[in-house]
Every structure is written in C-alpha cells, then in structure tokens.
Amino acid sequence: MLKGLQAFRSSAVTAGRCAANSLESVQRTQEERLQGLLLAGLGGDSGAYHLFLTDLTTFLRGFLRRRLASLPEEVEDLLQELLLAIHNQRHTYRSDQPLTAWVRAIARYKLIDLLRRRARTTLLHDPIEDDDPLCVAADAEAAEASYDLAKLLCELPERQRLPIQYVKIDGDSVADVARRTGMSESAVKVGIHRGLKALAAKIQCMA
Amino acid sequence: MKTEDLVTMLATGLEAVDSKHAPIRQMGALGAAGACSVAFVALALGVNPRLAAAVIAPDFWLREAFCASLALLGFALALRLARPGMALGILPAGMTLIVLGMWIVASASLGSLAPEARSRAVFGATAAVCPWLIAVTAAPLLLALLWMLRGLAPTRLRLSGAIAGFAAGAMGAFAYTLHCPELAPAFVAVWYVLGMLIPAAAGALLAPRLLRW
Numbered sequence: 310m311l312k313g314l315q316a317f318r319s320s321a322v323t324a325g326r327c328a329a330n331s332l333e334s335v336q337r338t339q340e341e342r343l344q345g346l347l348l349a350g351l352g353g354d355s356g357a358y359h360l361f362l363t364d365l366t367t368f369l370r371g372f373l374r375r376r377l378a379s380l381p382e383e384v385e386d387l388l389q390e391l392l393l394a395i396h397n398q399r400h401t402y403r404s405d406q407p408l409t410a411w412v413r414a415i416a417r418y419k420l421i422d423l424l425r426r427r428a429r430t431t432l433l434h435d436p437i438e439d440d441d442p443l444c445v446a447a448d449a450e451a452a453e454a455s456y457d458l459a460k461l462l463c464e465l466p467e468r469q470r471l472p473i474q475y476v477k478i479d480g481d482s483v484a485d486v487a488r489r490t491g492m493s494e495s496a497v498k499v500g501i502h503r504g505l506k507a508l509a510a511k512i513q514c515m516a
Numbered sequence: 517m518k519t520e521d522l523v524t525m526l527a528t529g530l531e532a533v534d535s536k537h538a539p540i541r542q543m544g545a546l547g548a549a550g551a552c553s554v555a556f557v558a559l560a561l562g563v564n565p566r567l568a569a570a571v572i573a574p575d576f577w578l579r580e581a582f583c584a585s586l587a588l589l590g591f592a593l594a595l596r597l598a599r600p601g602m603a604l605g606i607l608p609a610g611m612t613l614i615v616l617g618m619w620i621v622a623s624a625s626l627g628s629l630a631p632e633a634r635s636r637a638v639f640g641a642t643a644a645v646c647p648w649l650i651a652v653t654a655a656p657l658l659l660a661l662l663w664m665l666r667g668l669a670p671t672r673l674r675l676s677g678a679i680a681g682f683a684a685g686a687m688g689a690f691a692y693t694l695h696c697p698e699l700a701p702a703f704v705a706v707w708y709v710l711g712m713l714i715p716a717a718a719g720a721l722l723a724p725r726l727l728r729w
Binding site for chain 2: 350351352353354355356358359362363366385388389392393394396397398399400401402403406407409410411412413414415417418422453454457458459473476477478480481482483498501505509513
C-alpha cells in the first residue's frame with residue numbers, strides 16, 4: 310500500500326511537472342509566435358502586425374483589468390494609450406530581447422504614469438462603485454475608450470492629420486497621398502509619425 | 517474610436533522600421549556635443565602646457581582609463597535603460613567596481629605618502645574648481661544624451677537621467693583631462709567623481725520632465 314502511495318505520489322509529481330512544462334512551452338510558443346509577428350511587422354508586414362496588435366490587445370486588456378480592478382472605467386482608455394505607445398516605440402524593441410519583458414515594461418510604465426496623473430488631479434477621491442460582475446465584458450470584446458481618438462485627430466495640424474486620415478484610416482498608399490496633397494512622400498511619412506506621437510501626448514494630457 | 521479600429525488604423529499603411537540602429541540617428545548630436553566640450557576645454561580653459569611631459573606618467577593613463585571606461589559603460593547602460601524591459605547585465609556592477617577600484621588605488625597611494633604630503637595629493641591646486649569645470653564641460657553632452665534617450669523609451673526616468681548625467685560627466689571629465697594639471701589618483705578619485713555626480717544629479721532632476729512619453 311505504501312508502495313502504491315509512493316507510486317501515486319511520484320506519478321502526481323510527474324503529472325504536475327508535465328503540466329508546468331506544457332504551460333511553459335505554451336507560453337514559449339506564444340512568445341515566439343508574437344515575436345515573429347512583431348518582427349514581420351517591423352519589416353513592414355501589415356497583416357502580421359495587425360495579428361500582433363490584436364493578440365496583444367487581448368493580453369493587455371487582461372493585464373490592465375487585473376491591475377485596475379478598482380478603476381474599471383480606465384481600462385479601455387489606458388489600453389488604447391498603450392497600443393499607441395507600443396506602436397510609437399516599436400523601434401525600441403530588439404530581437405535578442407524577450408518580447409514579454411518589453412511589453413510588460415511599457416505597460417507597467419504607462420500604468421504608473423496613469424496612477425500618478427490621477428493622484429495629481431485628485432481623481433482618486435472619486436467614489437468607486439462596486440463592480441457588477443455581470444457587466445464585466447470578456448477580455449477579447451471590442452470596447453470604446455472614453456475619449457474619441459477620431460476627435461483628437463481633428464485637433465492635429467493638417468500636415469499630420471491628412472496623412473493619418475488618408476494613409477492610416479482610408480488605407481491609401483503614401484505615394485498616392487503625396488501626389489494628392491502635394492506633400493513629398495517623406496513629409497507624408499513624417500506627418501504620420503509625428504501625428505501619432507502628438508495623439509499619444511494629447512491622450513496623456515487629458516487623463 | 518473602438519480599440520479594434522485603432523488596431524486596424526495602426527496596422528494600415530505600415531512602414532518598415534529599423535530597430536537595430538534606432539539610436540544611431542542621434543550619434544551626430546552626441547559627436548557635436550563632444551566637439552563643443554573639447555573646444556570649451558581647449559579654447560576657454562587652455563590645454564595643459566605640461567601635457568607632453570605628463571603623458572609618460574602611469575597616473576596620467578590611470579586617469580584617462582578611469583574617465584574613458586566610466587564614459588563607455590555609462591553610455592552603454594543609458595542605452596539599455598532607454599529600451600523597455602532590457603536587462604542591465606553587469607554594467608552597474610562594472611561601473612561600481614571601477615569607482616571602488618579607483619578609491620582603493622587612491623587610498624593605497626595616500627598610504628605610501630608622508631602624512632604632510634597627503635592633503636596636497638587630495639586637494640592638488642585646483643580642487644575648488646575641478647568638479648564645476650567638469651560639470652560645465654559635460655553640459656552639452658548631457659543635453660545630447662537626454663535628447664538621444666528621448667528618441668527611445670526609458671521606463672525608469674530618474675534612473676535613466678542620472679545614468680545619462682553620470683555618463684556625460686565621465687565624458688566631460690575625459691575632455692577636461694586635456695586641461696587638468698592634476699594626476700594624483702587621490703585627486704581624481706574625489707574631485708572627478710564629484711564632477712561626474714553634478715551632471716548625474718542634473719539628469720535625475722530633468723529626466724521626469726524631459727524624458728516622459
């Protein structure tokens with residue numbers, strides 16, 4: 310009987326180890342998959358980058374929900390701010406570095422930045438209502454932020470707004486937009502780049 | 517705008533990005549700042565007239581190696597801090613060891629001196645101005661480094677600013693050795709380190725404002 314118990318124990322331990330190993334390997338394959346998508350995105354592959362951001366959105370929404378449990382109304386705002394930040398800072402990712410570490414560091418930085426901003430504006434004294442669990446949406450569900458990026462976009466100067474509108478929203482090519490607006494192609498690209506950074510700064514100021 | 521629309525917008529019309537050489541764009545600014553610092557030392561302070569004679573002294577090379585190694589490691593550390601989630605590796609320990617090593621060499625050299633010669637070795641003739649002149653020499657380098665970090669994404673702002681300042685201080689000190697007549701390890705161990713700490717403090721103060729993103 311003792312032997313049977315030992316055998317059971319050791320098999321339970323092995324099973325536990327296997328489960329841990331397979332969880333680890335799932336995380337590793339997920340990390341590798343996401344990294345592959347991001348690297349393809351850095352190379353200019355729109356489709357891969359879209360997949361990367363979509364998966365990241367689900368991951369980050371969960372990450373923020375857990376950490377902003379008392380401020381659920383902030384989750385989607387911060388999520389959009391984070392996605393914009395990750396996009397604007399994507400050139401700081403190095404392929405020899407774990408992607409999870411990079412994403413987490415950015416998420417943590419933006420989270421702390423938000424909490425500091427709230428502390429400064431004393432919004433922390435807002436009454437915090439009890440969460441109704443039925444109202445908590447699934448992490449993958451599309452949601453809206455309290456601010457409207459489309460409206461913020463209108464506040465940008467034309468040399469940034471038009472390139473973003475035509476290239477990033479309407480999906481026209483840079484060359485087309487350059488021809489249509491009379492801007493040079495590099496001016497269109499710079500306009501997009503600076504405009505997205507300006508949008509991120511506007512969101513940061515509002516919260 | 518829904519989050520999924522934002523994702524679509526960000527992925528649409530995507531341009532390729534060169535992430536390997538991201539900081540290289542600002543290397544020109546750092547080079548220009550270095551030229552300013554050297555010009556300040558050479559023209560405003562003047563090159564040490566006994567430089568040619570000093571070059572054969574081992575203490576001269578100890579001083580140069582001290583400043584140069586701290587500048588290199590500090591620069592590498594600042595760049596690591598500027599990339600989110602990047603491991604810092606052995607760089608902080610390396611910099612600490614270099615400073616500690618200098619202090620050990622300095623105490624040993626003081627121990628070998630006659631007691632009445634010790635204060636002369638520590639204070640030299642220029643202790644009162646040395647840290648400030650190093651800080652002034654480092655100022656353009658600090659601005660260039662902070663600008664470089666602004667193009668990346670540091671997540672620990674104060675620490676990044678402090679390390680950038682310390683690296684700028686070490687680079688400034690390296691340039692300042694063109695002028696500085698002091699070679700004693702004890703002098704370098706105290707006043708040079710103080711001179712590097714002034715821009716480090718300035719960097720730590722400026723960073724939360726300048727580096728926020």
